[in-house]
Amino acid sequence: MSDIKRLVLILFGWTSLVTALHLGLNVDWSVVLNDRMPEDKRKLYVAYIPVT
Amino acid sequence: MTDYISRFTPAGNLFIPRMFQGFPEIKEALISDKIQAGFVVAPLAIALRSQGVPIRIVYLGHRYGSAVVVRNDSAITDFAQLKGKIIAIPSRFSDERLILNRVIKKFKLDVNDFKMVEMAPPDVAGALAARAIDAFSMGEPFPSQAEMGGFGRVLFHAREHWPDYMSCVLIVRDDIIEKRPDAVQALVDGIARSGLWLDDGRPNREHAADFVGRFYYNQDPRLLTWALTNPLNRVTYTPLSPYKPDFDLVRDLMIETKLLDSTIEFHEYVDTQFAEKTDGLSPWRYVPGSSRAE
Incomplete structure:
Protein backbone atom coordinates (compact mmCIF):
# COMPACT_ATOMS: atom_id res chain seq x y z
CA MET A 1 0.00 0.00 0.00
CA SER A 2 1.38 3.36 -0.97
CA ASP A 3 1.99 6.09 1.61
CA ILE A 4 -0.70 8.27 0.03
CA LYS A 5 -3.28 5.49 0.29
CA ARG A 6 -2.30 4.78 3.90
CA LEU A 7 -2.61 8.50 4.77
CA VAL A 8 -6.04 8.71 3.16
CA LEU A 9 -7.21 5.67 5.10
CA ILE A 10 -5.92 7.07 8.40
CA LEU A 11 -7.59 10.43 7.73
CA PHE A 12 -10.84 8.71 6.77
CA GLY A 13 -10.75 6.54 9.90
CA TRP A 14 -9.99 9.52 12.14
CA THR A 15 -12.75 11.64 10.62
CA SER A 16 -15.23 8.76 10.94
CA LEU A 17 -14.28 8.22 14.58
CA VAL A 18 -14.62 11.92 15.49
CA THR A 19 -17.94 12.14 13.60
CA ALA A 20 -19.30 9.05 15.35
CA LEU A 21 -18.21 10.39 18.77
CA HIS A 22 -19.76 13.79 18.00
CA LEU A 23 -23.07 12.22 16.93
CA GLY A 24 -23.12 10.03 20.01
CA LEU A 25 -22.02 12.58 22.60
CA ASN A 26 -23.19 15.98 21.37
CA VAL A 27 -26.40 15.35 19.47
CA ASP A 28 -29.61 15.03 21.46
CA TRP A 29 -31.38 12.41 19.38
CA SER A 30 -34.64 12.73 21.27
CA VAL A 31 -34.81 16.33 20.02
CA VAL A 32 -33.84 15.45 16.44
CA LEU A 33 -36.43 12.66 16.25
CA ASN A 34 -39.10 14.77 17.95
CA ASP A 35 -38.61 17.66 15.53
CA ARG A 36 -39.28 15.29 12.62
CA MET A 37 -42.66 14.18 14.01
CA PRO A 38 -45.90 15.76 12.75
CA GLU A 39 -46.66 18.89 14.80
CA ASP A 40 -49.66 17.37 16.57
CA LYS A 41 -47.65 14.32 17.66
CA ARG A 42 -44.56 16.12 18.94
CA LYS A 43 -43.62 16.06 22.59
CA LEU A 44 -43.65 19.50 24.18
CA TYR A 45 -40.37 21.09 25.19
CA VAL A 46 -40.67 22.29 28.77
CA ALA A 47 -38.02 24.68 30.11
CA TYR A 48 -36.85 24.78 33.68
CA ILE A 49 -33.93 26.14 35.66
CA PRO A 50 -32.29 24.18 38.49
CA VAL A 51 -34.33 25.94 41.17
CA THR A 52 -37.30 24.53 43.08
CA MET B 1 -40.27 15.02 38.70
CA ARG B 63 -45.15 27.34 46.90
CA TYR B 64 -42.60 28.86 49.33
CA GLY B 65 -38.98 27.77 48.91
CA SER B 66 -37.44 31.26 48.71
CA ALA B 67 -35.30 32.87 51.38
CA VAL B 68 -33.07 35.84 52.08
CA VAL B 69 -29.61 34.62 53.03
CA VAL B 70 -26.73 36.54 54.62
CA ARG B 71 -23.15 35.48 55.33
CA ASN B 72 -22.76 33.29 58.35
CA ASP B 73 -20.06 35.50 59.82
CA SER B 74 -21.98 38.76 59.36
CA ALA B 75 -23.54 40.54 62.31
CA ILE B 76 -26.82 40.98 60.44
CA THR B 77 -29.76 39.64 62.41
CA ASP B 78 -32.40 42.11 61.31
CA PHE B 79 -33.53 43.10 57.82
CA ALA B 80 -32.92 46.83 58.47
CA GLN B 81 -29.23 46.05 58.91
CA LEU B 82 -29.05 45.25 55.18
CA LYS B 83 -29.30 49.01 54.45
CA GLY B 84 -26.48 49.99 52.08
CA LYS B 85 -25.67 46.35 51.33
CA ILE B 86 -25.63 44.50 48.01
CA ILE B 87 -28.43 41.94 47.66
CA ALA B 88 -28.56 39.57 44.67
CA ILE B 89 -31.92 38.74 43.09
CA PRO B 90 -32.65 36.39 40.17
CA SER B 91 -34.41 39.04 38.10
CA ARG B 92 -36.11 42.42 38.48
CA PHE B 93 -39.23 40.49 37.47
CA SER B 94 -39.13 37.99 40.31
CA ASP B 95 -41.04 37.24 43.48
CA GLU B 96 -37.67 37.19 45.21
CA ARG B 97 -37.39 40.90 44.46
CA LEU B 98 -41.00 41.60 45.39
CA ILE B 99 -40.58 39.93 48.79
CA LEU B 100 -37.75 42.38 49.49
CA ASN B 101 -39.97 45.29 48.48
CA ARG B 102 -42.72 43.93 50.68
CA VAL B 103 -40.42 43.67 53.69
CA ILE B 104 -38.90 47.11 53.01
CA LYS B 105 -42.40 48.54 53.05
CA LYS B 106 -43.36 46.56 56.16
CA PHE B 107 -40.40 47.96 58.09
CA LYS B 108 -41.03 51.47 56.66
CA LEU B 109 -37.60 51.58 55.01
CA ASP B 110 -36.56 53.25 51.75
CA VAL B 111 -35.99 50.96 48.76
CA ASN B 112 -33.18 53.27 47.58
CA ASP B 113 -31.13 52.27 50.62
CA PHE B 114 -30.72 48.74 49.24
CA LYS B 115 -28.60 47.87 46.22
CA MET B 116 -30.20 45.00 44.33
CA VAL B 117 -28.21 43.29 41.61
CA GLU B 118 -29.49 40.69 39.16
CA MET B 119 -27.56 37.43 39.15
CA ALA B 120 -28.12 33.98 37.63
CA PRO B 121 -29.39 31.76 40.47
CA PRO B 122 -26.56 29.18 40.25
CA ASP B 123 -24.00 31.97 40.86
CA VAL B 124 -25.32 33.49 44.08
CA ALA B 125 -23.96 31.05 46.65
CA GLY B 126 -20.45 31.38 45.22
CA ALA B 127 -20.78 35.16 45.14
CA LEU B 128 -21.84 35.20 48.79
CA ALA B 129 -18.95 32.93 49.79
CA ALA B 130 -16.52 35.17 47.86
CA ARG B 131 -17.95 38.28 49.58
CA ALA B 132 -18.96 39.79 46.23
CA ILE B 133 -22.46 40.30 47.64
CA ASP B 134 -23.76 40.74 51.19
CA ALA B 135 -26.98 38.78 50.81
CA PHE B 136 -29.22 37.13 48.28
CA SER B 137 -32.93 36.57 47.86
CA MET B 138 -33.34 33.33 45.94
CA GLY B 139 -35.28 30.13 45.54
CA GLU B 140 -34.08 26.73 46.74
CA PRO B 141 -31.70 24.97 46.60
CA PHE B 142 -29.39 27.99 46.77
CA PRO B 143 -30.27 29.03 50.34
CA SER B 144 -29.63 25.38 51.28
CA GLN B 145 -26.33 25.43 49.38
CA ALA B 146 -25.15 28.41 51.44
CA GLU B 147 -26.31 26.78 54.68
CA MET B 148 -24.73 23.41 53.86
CA GLY B 149 -21.51 25.10 52.80
CA GLY B 150 -21.33 26.76 56.20
CA PHE B 151 -20.98 30.28 54.80
CA GLY B 152 -24.64 31.33 54.67
CA ARG B 153 -27.47 31.80 57.12
CA VAL B 154 -31.17 32.26 56.38
CA LEU B 155 -32.27 35.69 57.58
CA PHE B 156 -35.87 34.90 56.81
CA HIS B 157 -37.94 32.53 54.70
CA ALA B 158 -40.52 34.06 52.33
CA ARG B 159 -43.37 32.41 54.24
CA GLU B 160 -42.58 34.59 57.29
CA HIS B 161 -43.64 37.74 55.41
CA TRP B 162 -45.81 36.42 52.58
CA PRO B 163 -48.43 33.74 53.36
CA ASP B 164 -49.17 31.49 50.35
CA TYR B 165 -46.04 32.81 48.63
Whole structure:
Protein backbone atom coordinates (compact mmCIF):
# COMPACT_ATOMS: atom_id res chain seq x y z
CA MET A 1 0.00 0.00 0.00
CA SER A 2 1.38 3.36 -0.97
CA ASP A 3 1.99 6.09 1.61
CA ILE A 4 -0.70 8.27 0.03
CA LYS A 5 -3.28 5.49 0.29
CA ARG A 6 -2.30 4.78 3.90
CA LEU A 7 -2.61 8.50 4.77
CA VAL A 8 -6.04 8.71 3.16
CA LEU A 9 -7.21 5.67 5.10
CA ILE A 10 -5.92 7.07 8.40
CA LEU A 11 -7.59 10.43 7.73
CA PHE A 12 -10.84 8.71 6.77
CA GLY A 13 -10.75 6.54 9.90
CA TRP A 14 -9.99 9.52 12.14
CA THR A 15 -12.75 11.64 10.62
CA SER A 16 -15.23 8.76 10.94
CA LEU A 17 -14.28 8.22 14.58
CA VAL A 18 -14.62 11.92 15.49
CA THR A 19 -17.94 12.14 13.60
CA ALA A 20 -19.30 9.05 15.35
CA LEU A 21 -18.21 10.39 18.77
CA HIS A 22 -19.76 13.79 18.00
CA LEU A 23 -23.07 12.22 16.93
CA GLY A 24 -23.12 10.03 20.01
CA LEU A 25 -22.02 12.58 22.60
CA ASN A 26 -23.19 15.98 21.37
CA VAL A 27 -26.40 15.35 19.47
CA ASP A 28 -29.61 15.03 21.46
CA TRP A 29 -31.38 12.41 19.38
CA SER A 30 -34.64 12.73 21.27
CA VAL A 31 -34.81 16.33 20.02
CA VAL A 32 -33.84 15.45 16.44
CA LEU A 33 -36.43 12.66 16.25
CA ASN A 34 -39.10 14.77 17.95
CA ASP A 35 -38.61 17.66 15.53
CA ARG A 36 -39.28 15.29 12.62
CA MET A 37 -42.66 14.18 14.01
CA PRO A 38 -45.90 15.76 12.75
CA GLU A 39 -46.66 18.89 14.80
CA ASP A 40 -49.66 17.37 16.57
CA LYS A 41 -47.65 14.32 17.66
CA ARG A 42 -44.56 16.12 18.94
CA LYS A 43 -43.62 16.06 22.59
CA LEU A 44 -43.65 19.50 24.18
CA TYR A 45 -40.37 21.09 25.19
CA VAL A 46 -40.67 22.29 28.77
CA ALA A 47 -38.02 24.68 30.11
CA TYR A 48 -36.85 24.78 33.68
CA ILE A 49 -33.93 26.14 35.66
CA PRO A 50 -32.29 24.18 38.49
CA VAL A 51 -34.33 25.94 41.17
CA THR A 52 -37.30 24.53 43.08
CA MET B 1 -40.27 15.02 38.70
CA THR B 2 -43.24 14.56 36.43
CA ASP B 3 -41.02 13.57 33.55
CA TYR B 4 -39.14 10.96 35.59
CA ILE B 5 -42.21 9.32 37.07
CA SER B 6 -44.26 9.43 33.87
CA ARG B 7 -41.55 7.34 32.20
CA PHE B 8 -42.87 4.49 34.34
CA THR B 9 -46.50 5.02 33.38
CA PRO B 10 -48.27 3.28 30.48
CA ALA B 11 -48.67 6.61 28.66
CA GLY B 12 -44.92 7.23 28.79
CA ASN B 13 -43.34 10.62 28.84
CA LEU B 14 -45.21 13.29 26.90
CA PHE B 15 -42.69 16.09 26.94
CA ILE B 16 -38.98 16.78 26.83
CA PRO B 17 -37.54 18.78 29.73
CA ARG B 18 -34.84 21.34 28.78
CA MET B 19 -32.64 22.88 31.43
CA PHE B 20 -31.73 26.57 31.21
CA GLN B 21 -29.50 28.61 33.52
CA GLY B 22 -31.57 31.80 33.61
CA PHE B 23 -35.01 33.25 32.96
CA PRO B 24 -34.05 35.60 30.08
CA GLU B 25 -32.99 32.62 27.98
CA ILE B 26 -36.31 30.87 28.67
CA LYS B 27 -38.15 34.01 27.61
CA GLU B 28 -36.29 34.15 24.28
CA ALA B 29 -36.79 30.43 23.64
CA LEU B 30 -40.53 30.77 24.28
CA ILE B 31 -40.89 33.75 21.99
CA SER B 32 -39.03 31.96 19.19
CA ASP B 33 -41.07 28.75 19.73
CA LYS B 34 -37.96 26.68 20.59
CA ILE B 35 -39.87 25.61 23.68
CA GLN B 36 -43.63 25.45 24.14
CA ALA B 37 -43.87 25.63 27.93
CA GLY B 38 -41.67 26.52 30.84
CA PHE B 39 -41.31 27.39 34.47
CA VAL B 40 -40.60 31.07 35.11
CA VAL B 41 -41.08 33.41 38.04
CA ALA B 42 -44.65 34.75 38.27
CA PRO B 43 -43.88 38.47 37.74
CA LEU B 44 -41.92 37.68 34.57
CA ALA B 45 -44.88 35.69 33.24
CA ILE B 46 -47.26 38.58 33.95
CA ALA B 47 -44.85 41.07 32.37
CA LEU B 48 -44.43 38.91 29.26
CA ARG B 49 -48.17 38.69 28.80
CA SER B 50 -48.63 42.43 29.32
CA GLN B 51 -45.97 43.00 26.64
CA GLY B 52 -48.03 40.92 24.21
CA VAL B 53 -46.09 37.64 24.33
CA PRO B 54 -48.66 34.92 23.53
CA ILE B 55 -48.40 32.85 26.73
CA ARG B 56 -50.67 32.03 29.66
CA ILE B 57 -50.02 30.84 33.19
CA VAL B 58 -51.73 27.47 33.63
CA TYR B 59 -50.34 26.16 36.94
CA LEU B 60 -47.81 26.77 39.71
CA GLY B 61 -44.50 24.95 40.15
CA HIS B 62 -44.44 25.10 43.95
CA ARG B 63 -45.15 27.34 46.90
CA TYR B 64 -42.60 28.86 49.33
CA GLY B 65 -38.98 27.77 48.91
CA SER B 66 -37.44 31.26 48.71
CA ALA B 67 -35.30 32.87 51.38
CA VAL B 68 -33.07 35.84 52.08
CA VAL B 69 -29.61 34.62 53.03
CA VAL B 70 -26.73 36.54 54.62
CA ARG B 71 -23.15 35.48 55.33
CA ASN B 72 -22.76 33.29 58.35
CA ASP B 73 -20.06 35.50 59.82
CA SER B 74 -21.98 38.76 59.36
CA ALA B 75 -23.54 40.54 62.31
CA ILE B 76 -26.82 40.98 60.44
CA THR B 77 -29.76 39.64 62.41
CA ASP B 78 -32.40 42.11 61.31
CA PHE B 79 -33.53 43.10 57.82
CA ALA B 80 -32.92 46.83 58.47
CA GLN B 81 -29.23 46.05 58.91
CA LEU B 82 -29.05 45.25 55.18
CA LYS B 83 -29.30 49.01 54.45
CA GLY B 84 -26.48 49.99 52.08
CA LYS B 85 -25.67 46.35 51.33
CA ILE B 86 -25.63 44.50 48.01
CA ILE B 87 -28.43 41.94 47.66
CA ALA B 88 -28.56 39.57 44.67
CA ILE B 89 -31.92 38.74 43.09
CA PRO B 90 -32.65 36.39 40.17
CA SER B 91 -34.41 39.04 38.10
CA ARG B 92 -36.11 42.42 38.48
CA PHE B 93 -39.23 40.49 37.47
CA SER B 94 -39.13 37.99 40.31
CA ASP B 95 -41.04 37.24 43.48
CA GLU B 96 -37.67 37.19 45.21
CA ARG B 97 -37.39 40.90 44.46
CA LEU B 98 -41.00 41.60 45.39
CA ILE B 99 -40.58 39.93 48.79
CA LEU B 100 -37.75 42.38 49.49
CA ASN B 101 -39.97 45.29 48.48
CA ARG B 102 -42.72 43.93 50.68
CA VAL B 103 -40.42 43.67 53.69
CA ILE B 104 -38.90 47.11 53.01
CA LYS B 105 -42.40 48.54 53.05
CA LYS B 106 -43.36 46.56 56.16
CA PHE B 107 -40.40 47.96 58.09
CA LYS B 108 -41.03 51.47 56.66
CA LEU B 109 -37.60 51.58 55.01
CA ASP B 110 -36.56 53.25 51.75
CA VAL B 111 -35.99 50.96 48.76
CA ASN B 112 -33.18 53.27 47.58
CA ASP B 113 -31.13 52.27 50.62
CA PHE B 114 -30.72 48.74 49.24
CA LYS B 115 -28.60 47.87 46.22
CA MET B 116 -30.20 45.00 44.33
CA VAL B 117 -28.21 43.29 41.61
CA GLU B 118 -29.49 40.69 39.16
CA MET B 119 -27.56 37.43 39.15
CA ALA B 120 -28.12 33.98 37.63
CA PRO B 121 -29.39 31.76 40.47
CA PRO B 122 -26.56 29.18 40.25
CA ASP B 123 -24.00 31.97 40.86
CA VAL B 124 -25.32 33.49 44.08
CA ALA B 125 -23.96 31.05 46.65
CA GLY B 126 -20.45 31.38 45.22
CA ALA B 127 -20.78 35.16 45.14
CA LEU B 128 -21.84 35.20 48.79
CA ALA B 129 -18.95 32.93 49.79
CA ALA B 130 -16.52 35.17 47.86
CA ARG B 131 -17.95 38.28 49.58
CA ALA B 132 -18.96 39.79 46.23
CA ILE B 133 -22.46 40.30 47.64
CA ASP B 134 -23.76 40.74 51.19
CA ALA B 135 -26.98 38.78 50.81
CA PHE B 136 -29.22 37.13 48.28
CA SER B 137 -32.93 36.57 47.86
CA MET B 138 -33.34 33.33 45.94
CA GLY B 139 -35.28 30.13 45.54
CA GLU B 140 -34.08 26.73 46.74
CA PRO B 141 -31.70 24.97 46.60
CA PHE B 142 -29.39 27.99 46.77
CA PRO B 143 -30.27 29.03 50.34
CA SER B 144 -29.63 25.38 51.28
CA GLN B 145 -26.33 25.43 49.38
CA ALA B 146 -25.15 28.41 51.44
CA GLU B 147 -26.31 26.78 54.68
CA MET B 148 -24.73 23.41 53.86
CA GLY B 149 -21.51 25.10 52.80
CA GLY B 150 -21.33 26.76 56.20
CA PHE B 151 -20.98 30.28 54.80
CA GLY B 152 -24.64 31.33 54.67
CA ARG B 153 -27.47 31.80 57.12
CA VAL B 154 -31.17 32.26 56.38
CA LEU B 155 -32.27 35.69 57.58
CA PHE B 156 -35.87 34.90 56.81
CA HIS B 157 -37.94 32.53 54.70
CA ALA B 158 -40.52 34.06 52.33
CA ARG B 159 -43.37 32.41 54.24
CA GLU B 160 -42.58 34.59 57.29
CA HIS B 161 -43.64 37.74 55.41
CA TRP B 162 -45.81 36.42 52.58
CA PRO B 163 -48.43 33.74 53.36
CA ASP B 164 -49.17 31.49 50.35
CA TYR B 165 -46.04 32.81 48.63
CA MET B 166 -45.49 31.45 45.13
CA SER B 167 -42.51 31.74 42.86
CA CYS B 168 -42.26 29.66 39.68
CA VAL B 169 -45.32 29.19 37.50
CA LEU B 170 -45.93 27.05 34.45
CA ILE B 171 -46.51 29.06 31.30
CA VAL B 172 -47.64 27.64 27.96
CA ARG B 173 -47.77 29.25 24.54
CA ASP B 174 -51.28 30.23 23.42
CA ASP B 175 -51.06 28.25 20.17
CA ILE B 176 -50.36 25.04 22.12
CA ILE B 177 -53.28 25.72 24.49
CA GLU B 178 -55.50 26.15 21.46
CA LYS B 179 -54.25 23.27 19.31
CA ARG B 180 -53.14 20.69 21.88
CA PRO B 181 -55.19 21.12 25.06
CA ASP B 182 -54.93 17.38 25.82
CA ALA B 183 -51.13 17.57 25.94
CA VAL B 184 -51.28 20.62 28.23
CA GLN B 185 -53.79 18.83 30.46
CA ALA B 186 -51.51 15.77 30.66
CA LEU B 187 -48.62 18.02 31.68
CA VAL B 188 -50.65 19.85 34.33
CA ASP B 189 -52.12 16.59 35.65
CA GLY B 190 -48.61 15.14 35.89
CA ILE B 191 -47.35 18.13 37.86
CA ALA B 192 -50.38 17.98 40.16
CA ARG B 193 -49.83 14.26 40.82
CA SER B 194 -46.10 14.84 41.37
CA GLY B 195 -46.96 17.55 43.88
CA LEU B 196 -49.30 15.26 45.79
CA TRP B 197 -46.65 12.52 45.71
CA LEU B 198 -43.94 14.87 47.01
CA ASP B 199 -46.14 16.12 49.83
CA ASP B 200 -46.85 12.52 50.85
CA GLY B 201 -43.85 12.22 53.17
CA ARG B 202 -40.11 12.23 53.69
CA PRO B 203 -39.22 9.00 51.77
CA ASN B 204 -40.75 10.41 48.58
CA ARG B 205 -38.85 13.66 48.99
CA GLU B 206 -35.55 11.88 49.62
CA HIS B 207 -36.08 9.72 46.56
CA ALA B 208 -37.01 12.73 44.43
CA ALA B 209 -33.92 14.61 45.62
CA ASP B 210 -31.81 11.70 44.43
CA PHE B 211 -33.10 11.40 40.88
CA VAL B 212 -33.75 15.09 40.29
CA GLY B 213 -30.26 15.97 41.53
CA ARG B 214 -28.54 13.35 39.40
CA PHE B 215 -30.65 13.27 36.23
CA TYR B 216 -32.10 16.80 35.94
CA TYR B 217 -30.32 19.48 37.99
CA ASN B 218 -26.81 18.01 37.89
CA GLN B 219 -26.51 18.83 41.59
CA ASP B 220 -25.43 16.85 44.62
CA PRO B 221 -28.57 14.95 45.78
CA ARG B 222 -27.62 15.81 49.39
CA LEU B 223 -28.25 19.46 48.56
CA LEU B 224 -31.78 18.79 47.31
CA THR B 225 -32.42 16.47 50.24
CA TRP B 226 -31.57 19.39 52.52
CA ALA B 227 -33.84 21.75 50.57
CA LEU B 228 -36.77 19.33 50.48
CA THR B 229 -36.63 18.00 54.04
CA ASN B 230 -35.16 20.66 56.29
CA PRO B 231 -37.95 21.11 57.32
CA LEU B 232 -40.46 19.17 55.20
CA ASN B 233 -42.54 22.28 54.50
CA ARG B 234 -39.57 24.36 53.35
CA VAL B 235 -40.99 23.98 49.83
CA THR B 236 -44.56 22.77 49.32
CA TYR B 237 -46.18 21.31 46.23
CA THR B 238 -49.86 21.61 47.09
CA PRO B 239 -52.06 23.46 46.31
CA LEU B 240 -50.69 24.48 42.90
CA SER B 241 -53.83 25.89 41.30
CA PRO B 242 -53.48 29.56 40.38
CA TYR B 243 -55.68 31.65 42.68
CA LYS B 244 -56.76 35.16 41.72
CA PRO B 245 -55.95 36.83 45.10
CA ASP B 246 -52.35 35.52 44.96
CA PHE B 247 -51.85 36.94 41.48
CA ASP B 248 -53.64 40.21 42.22
CA LEU B 249 -51.15 40.72 45.03
CA VAL B 250 -48.18 40.09 42.72
CA ARG B 251 -49.63 42.34 40.02
CA ASP B 252 -50.27 45.16 42.49
CA LEU B 253 -46.72 44.89 43.84
CA MET B 254 -45.45 45.02 40.26
CA ILE B 255 -47.38 48.22 39.60
CA GLU B 256 -46.16 49.67 42.89
CA THR B 257 -42.54 48.89 42.02
CA LYS B 258 -42.97 50.12 38.42
CA LEU B 259 -42.49 46.69 36.83
CA LEU B 260 -45.88 47.18 35.19
CA ASP B 261 -47.11 50.53 33.92
CA SER B 262 -50.76 49.58 33.61
CA THR B 263 -53.07 47.06 35.24
CA ILE B 264 -53.79 43.67 33.73
CA GLU B 265 -56.62 41.40 34.80
CA PHE B 266 -56.22 37.83 36.06
CA HIS B 267 -58.14 36.27 33.16
CA GLU B 268 -55.86 38.02 30.66
CA TYR B 269 -52.73 36.16 31.78
CA VAL B 270 -54.03 33.01 33.54
CA ASP B 271 -55.96 30.13 31.99
CA THR B 272 -57.55 28.12 34.80
CA GLN B 273 -59.24 25.44 32.65
CA PHE B 274 -56.44 22.89 33.19
CA ALA B 275 -56.02 23.48 36.93
CA GLU B 276 -59.80 23.11 37.41
CA LYS B 277 -59.60 19.55 36.09
CA THR B 278 -56.93 18.48 38.59
CA ASP B 279 -59.43 18.29 41.47
CA GLY B 280 -59.70 14.73 42.68
CA LEU B 281 -56.42 13.55 41.20
CA SER B 282 -54.38 11.13 43.30
CA PRO B 283 -50.60 11.08 43.87
CA TRP B 284 -48.49 9.10 41.42
CA ARG B 285 -48.37 5.45 42.40
CA TYR B 286 -44.59 5.41 42.42
CA VAL B 287 -42.97 3.68 45.36
CA PRO B 288 -39.67 5.17 46.50
CA GLY B 289 -37.06 2.46 46.43
CA SER B 290 -33.49 2.53 47.57
CA SER B 291 -31.84 5.88 48.13
CA ARG B 292 -30.45 5.74 44.57
CA ALA B 293 -33.02 5.77 41.77
CA GLU B 294 -32.26 4.06 38.49
